[in-house]
Amino acid sequence: MTTPPVSAPSFRAPKGTYDLLPPQSAEHLAVREALAAPVRRAGYGYAETPGFEQVELFARGVGESTDIVTKEMYTLTTKGGDRLALRPEGTASVLRAALEAGLHKAGNLPVKLWYSGSYYRYERPQKGRYRHFAQVGAEAIGAEDPALDAELIILAVDGYRSLGLTGFRLLLNSLGDRECRPAYRAVLQDFLRGLDLDDETRKRIEINPLRVLDDKRDQVRARLGGAPLMRDHLCEACRDYHDEVRELLGAAGVPFEDDPRLVRGLDYYTRTTFEFVHDGLGAQSAIGGGGRYDGLSEMIGGPALPSVGWALGVDRTVLALRAEGVAPKVPPATEVYAVPLGGQARRTLFSLVTELRRAGVAADFAYGGRGLKNAMKSANRSGARFALVAGERDLAEGVVQLKDLHSGEQTAVPLSAAGEEVRARFGSSS
Numbered sequence: 001m002t003t004p005p006v007s008a009p010s011f012r013a014p015k016g017t018y019d020l021l022p023p024q025s026a027e028h029l030a031v032r033e034a035l036a037a038p039v040r041r042a043g044y045g046y047a048e049t050p051g052f053e054q055v056e057l058f059a060r061g062v063g064e065s066t067d068i069v070t071k072e073m074y075t076l077t078t079k080g081g082d083r084l085a086l087r088p089e090g091t092a093s094v095l096r097a098a099l100e101a102g103l104h105k106a107g108n109l110p111v112k113l114w115y116s117g118s119y120y121r122y123e124r125p126q127k128g129r130y131r132h133f134a135q136v137g138a139e140a141i142g143a144e145d146p147a148l149d150a151e152l153i154i155l156a157v158d159g160y161r162s163l164g165l166t167g168f169r170l171l172l173n174s175l176g177d178r179e180c181r182p183a184y185r186a187v188l189q190d191f192l193r194g195l196d197l198d199d200e201t202r203k204r205i206e207i208n209p210l211r212v213l214d215d216k217r218d219q220v221r222a223r224l225g226g227a228p229l230m231r232d233h234l235c236e237a238c239r240d241y242h243d244e245v246r247e248l249l250g251a252a253g254v255p256f257e258d259d260p261r262l263v264r265g266l267d268y269y270t271r272t273t274f275e276f277v278h279d280g281l282g283a284q285s286a287i288g289g290g291g292r293y294d295g296l297s298e299m300i301g302g303p304a305l306p307s308v309g310w311a312l313g314v315d316r317t318v319l320a321l322r323a324e325g326v327a328p329k330v331p332p333a334t335e336v337y338a339v340p341l342g343g344q345a346r347r348t349l350f351s352l353v354t355e356l357r358r359a360g361v362a363a364d365f366a367y368g369g370r371g372l373k374n375a376m377k378s379a380n381r382s383g384a385r386f387a388l389v390a391g392e393r394d395l396a397e398g399v400v401q402l403k404d405l406h407s408g409e410q411t412a413v414p415l416s417a418a419g420e421e422v423r424a425r426f427g428s429s430s
């Protein structure tokens with residue numbers, strides 16, 4: 001009797017997630033690098049925090065009434081009894097880390113940090129909305145200066161533009177501060193209480209009425225026509241601050257649209273609030289966003305540290321580039337592909353490949369002892385510009401064949417000069 005073969009389980013990436021694999025993964029990497037490059041040139045230092053934090057940090061930092069905290073957090077209780085959440089966003093973690101390390105006490109404010117990584121939200125998956133996604137973020141902690149708000153917005157725009165992205169718009173608003181927002185909040189609550197709204201929204205009116213303005217449902221939006229707007233209730237300091245941000249953006253050639261209803265889904269914003277939207281993406285059009293969060297530090301147990309920051313979505317920026325038909329510049333994975341014929345050639349070309357890599361040339365090698373035809377196929381598939389081919393006879397003559405895979409032209413190059421020759425050709429061909 002034979003036992004039936006046990007079929008191997010077939011696993012798939014969890015719902016709402018996808019894998020990044022070559023060649024598309026190179027696009028994501030290029031987008032991350034391009035979005036981070038401007039902040040790195042502007043004095044922002046790299047920060048990396050754990051993928052999970054205490055639930056309470058997000059509950060307090062992001063807001064108890066937000067969708068992110070009430071519906072979208074992945075939470076778990078450890079064997080030791082700690083309640084943790086996979087991070088749904090970066091700001092609260094980065095601020096927690098800066099406070100814990102006392103970076104704000106070094107006397108050099110603002111503390112400027114950038115970061116990049118994975119974030120997790122239990123959302124209903126659709127195109128552009130995933131349960132695992134990537135962001136590049138930047139935070140400037142501990143200074144209140146409209147130039148800092150403008151700086152961050154300009155740096156985000158520079159990042160998008162450096163990728164060749166053009167079809168995005170910047171929406172800008174001010175949410176006021178602790179001087180003027182409470183009075184506005186009361187006026188807004190009065191207005192909203194008079195509307196015919198569902199129970200959940202009515203609850204929200206009492207906890208965070210500003211977020212009702214941010215409701216995306218048509219039946220709610222239709223009722224908000226005459227809602228009072230923050231911009232008509234800003235105190236003088238907030239108005240002056242906002243005017244200066246707008247002026248600095250104008251001077252930097254950064255167009256924006258005033259959007260008096262822009263609130264965003266997180267509770268901690270004050271004054272400057274902004275979002276980048278791309279019209280080629282359908283419903284999930286936000287490719288990045290951020291703002292000033294002057295009260296967050298105190299909410300999570302720190303001193304008063306007025307701060308501003310943003311997070312740009314890597315996945316959606318990739319989708320936006322595709323929608324525009326723009327391919328980010330991706331460095332070639334392989335520039336030179338070595339094809340040895342025979343044991344001696346294997347050792348010689350392997351050394352040559354090592355030498356080229358050490359000199360900064362992206363080089364690969366035909367492993368597995370395949371025949372010339374198969375190896376040349378791999379060379380072509382690798383995207384390499386040149387193949388280095390050598391057999392016993394070439395080695396006896398002290399040469400390798402350098403084949404230009406674009407033109408097909410092949411030349412014998414002295415072995416001792418092969419590394420230099422390849423490097424010189426890249427100098428002239430790139």
Ligand code: AMP
Pocket residue numbers: 089121123128129130131132133134135265286287288289290311312313314315316317
């Ligand atoms: P937020 O923290 O919600 O302001 O998100 C900042 C940016 O991250 C957004 O503008 C999106 O580009 C991106 N983002 C947020 N949530 C998701 C998601 N579920 N899937 C993909 N990208 C997201």
